[in-house]
Amino acid sequence: MRVFSGSTRIEAVAPDDRGLAYGDGLFETMRAARGEVPWWDAHCERLQAGVRRLGMVLPDIGLLRAEAAALLAGDDAVLKLIVTRGSDGRGYAPELTATPTSVLSRHPLPPTPPAAGIALRWCATRLALQPALAGIKHCNRLEQVLARAEWNDPAAADRDAFDGLMCSTEGDVVCATAANLFVLKNGRWSTPTVDRCGVAGVCRAWAKAALDAEETRLDVTDVETADAVFLCNAVRGILPVARLGARQWLPHPQVAALRAQLASNHPAFIA
Amino acid sequence: MRVFSGSTRIEAVAPDDRGLAYGDGLFETMRAARGEVPWWDAHCERLQAGVRRLGMVLPDIGLLRAEAAALLAGDDAVLKLIVTRGSDGRGYAPELTATPTSVLSRHPLPPTPPAAGIALRWCATRLALQPALAGIKHCNRLEQVLARAEWNDPAAADRDAFDGLMCSTEGDVVCATAANLFVLKNGRWSTPTVDRCGVAGVCRAWAKAALDAEETRLDVTDVETADAVFLCNAVRGILPVARLGARQWLPHPQVAALRAQLASNHPAFIA
Structure with a gap:
């Protein structure tokens, strides 16, 4: 330090x-x-x-x-x-x-997540809409702390979930507590806008360019009916999602291809 | 320290x-x-x-x-x-x-504000709606920092204002950057609710009880058409407001009486 x-x-x-x-x-x-x-x-x-x-x-x-x-x-x-x-x-x-x-x-580096993909849950804590602070990685992170504290409730479902998805106070899905979100629908990748809340992640920018993904507002149904879902951040790279509550996804070739592309671009992510 | x-x-x-x-x-x-x-x-x-x-x-x-x-x-x-x-x-x-x-x-104690009352301005920075954090005095205060930074703009009006009023992202008036707000309308005192944003001030609780004030949502017009306005916090006590932008108020006997009541209740606020 x-x-x-x-x-x-x-x-x-x-x-x-x-x-x-x-x-x-x-x-x-x-x-x-x-x-x-x-x-x-x-x-x-x-x-x-x-x-x-x-x-x-x-x-x-x-x-x-x-x-x-x-x-x-x-x-x-x-x-x-x-x-x-x-x-x-x-x-x-x-x-x-x-x-x-x-x-x-x-x-230390975090443990490698399961090869079959991670499990997610929905967080009850919502992200407030604050355009003046959206996108940047500032140190006002009590919303993320409260969302993560939900895992401490012994009655909570999915306590083994790797991360949780957070919605804004208006109900659109924004991100995980510590990662950005991408979904595949109708052959097109998209990731939530971060103009009202959320962080413009460094790995998100890389993946957005690599996939020619669009920034849009997504609702819960958009995520649950997606053909493939992954999280990403600059420490863990691309994290395929295998489960979100009751919804399950099989490994998707496009996510595997993106992981391979990242590994060839960034030496930390060689599998 | x-x-x-x-x-x-x-x-x-x-x-x-x-x-x-x-x-x-x-x-x-x-x-x-x-x-x-x-x-x-x-x-x-x-x-x-x-x-x-x-x-x-x-x-x-x-x-x-x-x-x-x-x-x-x-x-x-x-x-x-x-x-x-x-x-x-x-x-x-x-x-x-x-x-x-x-x-x-x-x-050190802050300087005594002007006896004739303080001047206020409107802040452009809005308070996000986050019920999970509303009311408590947590350390995520970038909204207040950004609001206070507005004074640094050389082109800003009212750069000599003592404090500024902040609205929520929905437009209701909530508080000053570092004080709570009370307004008198039709013979009744009221103060904004702090269930979605804002802080439940210690002096606010005292004044609310002393005035039998109601908690309600106030809009900009409610404040600008009020018969009297004051701010309060635990460091400065009751702060009569003399001006808000173009709107001016003469000293109001009920505010003076409340200041006297506070002085008799709390030895720090003896004039």
Whole structure:
């Protein structure tokens, strides 16, 4: 774990950091292969989009890349970067030139999901519609925390589900708690828009281009009647979905082909 | 500033604290008079409501009260308490028994607002509808940060406004960025409901009882045509509103009477 205030390495995050006070920050979760982060540029572009939206100062990306390389030390790992607005006194009013705080941390790779595909459930927690925050990967994630807490209910169905799908408060299906969603219907791939809630995932952008998928609003029936479904994120890649509640899907050749394509594009995802 | 993991005093907040990662926590901002916090119990009740809602562990309130007293050292000050879910590894899934992190800090009293009343503006940033998080004082506050950032636009009107009123994404008026709202119409006081967004303020509860005010949905016209308007929060007490955009109000005897009643109830608010 390495913490920086601007470009100065510091021992710890200040207790008055606005990340802690208000979730006033952004994060990226990346997959590293042999110490390299193949999607580094895409993650930094999204980070920059978030910085612009929140009116923050971008930290020195070159410094962070060098520090990330030192932290990774040539290994396969998950790399997490949090960038907050730093400390600038009490109150919501942001200081637009505040020195940002950056936290780099490495984590073990997650276990490989089942080859036959993952099981999903529906989350009861809904995503609020907030266009001002949609798409970026900000640190206000209590909705995802509450959705994930639903697994803790001993009476809950599908407690072994790998992830859960979340709908917006208007009922359209948006994403899983920690992944984007793609569905195949009538020979065409689509993924939910993330203009009102949800995150514009780095792997989502890759898959959208690879499949020439359209962005659209999907309802529950669209998902349940799809011919194939997968989740994706930058840490796990393409995750074929085998079950959603009572609905089951057999492995689909197009999803297998996409996984193979990702493996050939991104060394972390070689099976 | 004092930081605790459970009941153990620690040097600093861990960089993997979930407060920093996800805004996964709660806070209270309190006014102390001569080292005492007259509304301590009300703040703790709201904190407990938040802890229940988020499925967190409540820290030792008795310990925090003693530490707060030591930090205040008999002074008039603002006391802030942040309670997060602590550190329990990466990923949204919360550990419901995680040891909470508590941060106590003291701050100078804010300047006294103008005696003739404050000026308000309308914020363009809207509050999303999220019943699962409404009412509690959680740490996902990017909407308030964005609303307050509107003051930084050199072209913005009313840059000298003390605070701004925020509407929900459905258009009803909810609150100011850092205070609750009361309006007088046809001899009856009312304050917006906080069941879909907004915070159930400690001073709001006091004023609601004192005025026998009703909770209701208010639209922009309701506010602009009101006979009197005030904001309130636990740090500043009752704040008469003199202006909202082009609309002006003369001081109202009922607001003055409420301020006097608060001053007689709460020693921090003696004029």
